[in-house]
Amino acid sequence: MLDPTLANGVVTPTAEGINWVPIKPATNGAFYSAIAQILIRDNTFDADAMAFPSHEAALAGGYGGHTNATYLVITDESHPNYRKLMRAADAGLEVPPADPEATTQPTYYVVIDAATGEPALHTTAAKGDLFFEGEVNGVKVRTGFSMLRDSVNERTIDEYAEITGIPASEIERMGKEFGSHGHKVSVQAAAASTASVVGFDTPAGRELLKAMMGTNQMTGGSFPAGQAPVTEGKGACYDLTTIAGKPDVSNKNAVMISRGSKAWEKTDEYKSRVAAGEKDPKPMLPWYTNAPQSDAQAIMSIVNKYPYQCKILMTWMCNVIQATPGAMRDEVIEKLKDTSVLPLHIVCDIVVGEMAQYADYIVPDVTQYESFGLPTVSMIGGFGTTVRWEAKTPETTKLADDRYVCWETFLIDVAKACELPGWGENAIPDVNGTMHPFNDSYDYYLKAVANLAYAVEPVEDITADEAHIQGLDELPKNWKKAVTDEEWPKVLKVLSRGGRYWGMDYKRGADGRFKGLKAKEAYVYNEKRALMTNPYSGKRLSPTLNYNEQMFADLSLMTDHYSADEYPFLCSEHKPKFRSVTMLANSPIMRDIAAHNYIEMNEEDAAELGIKDGDMVRAITPRGDVTEGEAMVRAGQVKGAFAVAFGYGHINYGAQDVEIDGKVTKGDPAIAAGTRIHMMVDPVVAEHGGLGIIADNDASSPGRCGGMFKIEKA
Amino acid sequence: MSEKRLGMLIDLGVCIGCNACTVACKQENEPPLTKFNTWVESWDAETEDGRVTRANLPKLCNHCENPACVSVCPTGASYQAEDGTVQIDQDKCIGCKYCMAACPYGVRYMVEESGDVSKCTFCHHRTTEGLLPACVSTCVTTSRMFGDLNDPDSDISKKLAEAGDKAKGLMEDLGMEPRVYYIGLDETLAAKPVSAVHKGGNVIAPYEGRQ
Ligand code: SF4
Ligand code: SF4
Numbered sequence: 001m002l003d004p005t006l007a008n009g010v011v012t013p014t015a016e017g018i019n020w021v022p023i024k025p026a027t028n029g030a031f032y033s034a035i036a037q038i039l040i041r042d043n044t045f046d047a048d049a050m051a052f053p054s055h056e057a058a059l060a061g062g063y064g065g066h067t068n069a070t071y072l073v074i075t076d077e078s079h080p081n082y083r084k085l086m087r088a089a090d091a092g093l094e095v096p097p098a099d100p101e102a103t104t105q106p107t108y109y110v111v112i113d114a115a116t117g118e119p120a121l122h123t124t125a126a127k128g129d130l131f132f133e134g135e136v137n138g139v140k141v142r143t144g145f146s147m148l149r150d151s152v153n154e155r156t157i158d159e160y161a162e163i164t165g166i167p168a169s170e171i172e173r174m175g176k177e178f179g180s181h182g183h184k185v186s187v188q189a190a191a192a193s194t195a196s197v198v199g200f201d202t203p204a205g206r207e208l209l210k211a212m213m214g215t216n217q218m219t220g221g222s223f224p225a226g227q228a229p230v231t232e233g234k235g236a237c238y239d240l241t242t243i244a245g246k247p248d249v250s251n252k253n254a255v256m257i258s259r260g261s262k263a264w265e266k267t268d269e270y271k272s273r274v275a276a277g278e279k280d281p282k283p284m285l286p287w288y289t290n291a292p293q294s295d296a297q298a299i300m301s302i303v304n305k306y307p308y309q310c311k312i313l314m315t316w317m318c319n320v321i322q323a324t325p326g327a328m329r330d331e332v333i334e335k336l337k338d339t340s341v342l343p344l345h346i347v348c349d350i351v352v353g354e355m356a357q358y359a360d361y362i363v364p365d366v367t368q369y370e371s372f373g374l375p376t377v378s379m380i381g382g383f384g385t386t387v388r389w390e391a392k393t394p395e396t397t398k399l400a401d402d403r404y405v406c407w408e409t410f411l412i413d414v415a416k417a418c419e420l421p422g423w424g425e426n427a428i429p430d431v432n433g434t435m436h437p438f439n440d441s442y443d444y445y446l447k448a449v450a451n452l453a454y455a456v457e458p459v460e461d462i463t464a465d466e467a468h469i470q471g472l473d474e475l476p477k478n479w480k481k482a483v484t485d486e487e488w489p490k491v492l493k494v495l496s497r498g499g500r501y502w503g504m505d506y507k508r509g510a511d512g513r514f515k516g517l518k519a520k521e522a523y524v525y526n527e528k529r530a531l532m533t534n535p536y537s538g539k540r541l542s543p544t545l546n547y548n549e550q551m552f553a554d555l556s557l558m559t560d561h562y563s564a565d566e567y568p569f570l571c572s573e574h575k576p577k578f579r580s581v582t583m584l585a586n587s588p589i590m591r592d593i594a595a596h597n598y599i600e601m602n603e604e605d606a607a608e609l610g611i612k613d614g615d616m617v618r619a620i621t622p623r624g625d626v627t628e629g630e631a632m633v634r635a636g637q638v639k640g641a642f643a644v645a646f647g648y649g650h651i652n653y654g655a656q657d658v659e660i661d662g663k664v665t666k667g668d669p670a671i672a673a674g675t676r677i678h679m680m681v682d683p684v685v686a687e688h689g690g691l692g693i694i695a696d697n698d699a700s701s702p703g704r705c706g707g708m709f710k711i712e713k714a
Numbered sequence: 715m716s717e718k719r720l721g722m723l724i725d726l727g728v729c730i731g732c733n734a735c736t737v738a739c740k741q742e743n744e745p746p747l748t749k750f751n752t753w754v755e756s757w758d759a760e761t762e763d764g765r766v767t768r769a770n771l772p773k774l775c776n777h778c779e780n781p782a783c784v785s786v787c788p789t790g791a792s793y794q795a796e797d798g799t800v801q802i803d804q805d806k807c808i809g810c811k812y813c814m815a816a817c818p819y820g821v822r823y824m825v826e827e828s829g830d831v832s833k834c835t836f837c838h839h840r841t842t843e844g845l846l847p848a849c850v851s852t853c854v855t856t857s858r859m860f861g862d863l864n865d866p867d868s869d870i871s872k873k874l875a876e877a878g879d880k881a882k883g884l885m886e887d888l889g890m891e892p893r894v895y896y897i898g899l900d901e902t903l904a905a906k907p908v909s910a911v912h913k914g915g916n917v918i919a920p921y922e923g924r925q
Contacts, residue, residue: 012729013726593737633909633921636766636909
């Protein structure tokens, strides 16, 4: 278990076969590169698995995944398709005739067929040559794998050890072990301490290592988790996803306010500024060519009124400013309060947290015990879905029509008032095309439960006895009307069991692979990244895995702006045990168990700074942001970084005094106890007139971990 | 000896220190704020091979076979029940605190409002109805196990038999004969503490550095 901070968990003095290996935040790319280097150096990676150029080839070879490691990349700088994967046309290869029925035609990439040594379509070769470098059709090319070998060899194991803080001997040990179990190995990595401005290196490295050992979709390897029958889509009984007359809004005709999935040079703003004669215009906030949606970036766009003004903001059960490192600061809050910046802000939540505090309207919501949900737990191995249902009468206001005030009720009524399609009468089609109404949350969720009840093999009807024992014969009338009389006893059966799960056998094929095998390609060469240019500097990031130092928005290194000697510390955030991300500080029980969090520091770092366990300390960024809290001096924290559990350090949420119409209600300072990381904003964005968080230049997600800090006694 | 002898077994190998048991107990038994019938102590612990691990040690009344708290009680308020558990008859408790001084495990506390002494009851009100104690039924890793130690076929007896001398009570040398057993207690206590000891998330013993 590599983690900057030793959490409570399975690494106990008595648990066997699991070790904690401290790693510095924002250095995962270095660790993965080191392991890949060892696998290549020792030739312990699975060369067969890496050489399958297509799903069909992998299947025929007994595997579950393929890679683009053998695809040729055009390396000729003067070629119009420089940095792209070579296509059939670039190589002068014939392609099969187009299928006139198909809506999209396949792309044909080029590999050197390992059997013949000749260029071939990736669809025809059983295996490609991993190492080819040379010319095809007069064009200079090389394989993605050969580029990977170079990029992971940019540094030595000793250098990777220095960067990550993991001893070289330990890296070697892990590299050897990872390469010694065939495809029965895997890597898990996600969230929290992996989220940094170079956070993209984490999924990139993780997927590479999984592919290098041929583990994908293999029993005992990287076996797919989190599958479930269709419940909230086109299910066995109802279609909960198709909306007749739904407005056509997509990335093609609209722009995400979070500036994702759009290259700066493709924006209307860029084009019009160039047309107006501006040379090489730069945006106020960065655009992210390949990023998905981001609430953190959206909130920064809103306060900057860029790329366009947000007229209405609606958030549900989330506290974006608290959850976005660096966003909970006066400059942001002032803008959120300013109606000329944000004219209408509606929050639906069960508590009044930092976000709701600045809203114009607060719609009360219900808790998890008072509402429905069909979550598929991504970490579980089997196949199935849990059903969370209204086990308790909601505490919110009951309306005249027997519905309770909550997010769904609010959405339904607003949508109906706006005459949006897909709500009210004739909204939800069943499998026969008959339309059903959508007037309350039962109309939706109980249909999803019906889909689950009839999935694969329909469940038995619940018996009258069992329904009675569980009190399911006393459910309110508006539940039953959501499904048919025939479906109702099966819906109750599923509710009585809290969901449906199938055993692992349902997914494990007799051939040692996932039964539901689907094409699973691992990118060794990331073409999308290869073609992405930075909006400020025009620089590019490596299309194959390597280690990236922390960067600002123009890809300049943080350490080019600020002194690493003066600001030597990194930080990381981790999930709190005794709070949620933004809630539970109002719970007297949780506060009783943990009054506050700590600034967790390595014992050697603390000794050097003369800091003792329990001292108040400050971590300060080069831009003057101050995180102050009580030091927890421990061996279970990596040297060179401090850690903070998030969910503490509230400024609202009942912590503050509130004055309404001259009447002051006193806040409870215990709710504010503890600290949160005050991350610096991006100085490069500031130069362009924007207020922007430090962020991952690929995914646009916030730089939660890493940063630059000095630490001193408070 | 009574026919039934209730006891608990906690496998420290799988206790992840989540404190779900602490919360479940707080909700079930409603001890006053700052008081706990059960809690979990956690600290960084360096094992012999130099690796740092996180130790978790859930604590509660051990429902001792030979409880000092019972023998010092002047009114008989503290007593051993039919099922072997140690209980307090609040009607007889005069708040003299002798038991609090006598218990070497520090699991008893005074309820300021009533002047009575209180502690973990092994959820007597639940076990008499055939339910498990709240902490056991909520434990996310089934680290906590509960049952009749006198019944060789109970899950807990079987697991204890299997664990052999790996299962120990806290401070057995004091002679209280605790009936809360831990698997992996020796290894946990042998590892060198290298952080403060936390009760839940609050420090109960600050870290003084490597001694
Ligand atoms: S742990 Fe203390 S209170 Fe509980 S039975 Fe033993 S001596 Fe008595
Ligand atoms: S609930 Fe179980 S795993 Fe969690 S701290 Fe308590 S005993 Fe340990």
